[in-house]
Amino acid sequence: MKQEERTVHFDVTLQIEAYRFVGIMQKFPNHFHEYYVIGFIESGQRRLSCKNKEYEIGTGDLIFFNPYDNHACESINHETLDYRCLNIKPEVMRKVTKEITGQDYLPSFVSPVSYRSEHANLLHNLHQMVMDEISDLEKEETFYFLIQQLIEEYAVAKEDTQIVTKHEIEKVCRFLETHYAEDIGLEDLATVANMNKYSLLRSFTRYLGITPYRYLQTVRINEAKDRLEQGMKPLDVAMETGFIDQSHFSHFFKEFIGLTPGQYRDIFIHKSTSSS
Structure with a gap:
């Protein structure tokens, strides 16, 4: 079994957090975040529940959580998890989205999972640059190109999909x-x-x-x-x-x-x- 590692870096330039969990067996209970989470599975399998729907996720899959999306996950067959993610506050996402699209709105990712996504490699590269505390032009370019591609392929304007609660x-x-x-x-x-x-x-x-x-x-x-x-x-x-x-x-x-x-x-x- 891999030794468990938990690493977090905050990037001052991009104003985002980068998490990396290696060898994790922990079960995470049903909860939500006030920020966006964009992550991917490097290895391992997990059973994910998001907004009362069930998914099985594994190596190469991208994960999207909008702010306040409730979610929980647990290991499948006692496999350890290698996972990386970026946490992006709504105000940062709104600013970047406006710069990319010219429109002032918060994107909403339609599905929490993209299986075997072709964008996983770009996300991996950006995540590693944040972890290595790289502070050059390439990191910022990669961040903007990644968000542009994810918005275009996986998101809609939040106002279009927001459910009005009681x-x-x-x-x-x-x-x-x-x-x-x-x-x-x-x-x-x-x-x-x-x-x-x-x-x-x-x-x-x-x-x-x-x-x-x-x-x-x-x-x-x-x-x-x-x-x-x-x-x-x-x-x-x-x-x-x-x-x-x-x-x-x-x-x-x-x-x-x-x-x-x-x-x-x-x-x-x-x-x-x-x-x-």
């Missing part, structure tokens, strides 16, 4: 995003939505493909990432984002992100030190 569920989401640091109960959410508890659970999960608790935990993790990027101590972050204690926080952070809070924080401390 007003009550949107109110619950806004409540969770505002009060994530508090002790929130199902009764609180039912009151916000003006539903009984079961109706809320059923409706929320139906529209978003994720339970209110998972949504809350994901919001907390995303808030924690922002604080860790600023160099805050994991214990302080745990207290500010609604986790019971640091152990509870560390467990969920690694489950969702694949790194410990300390490992994630060190990435940005290293970047800050290198740029000073």
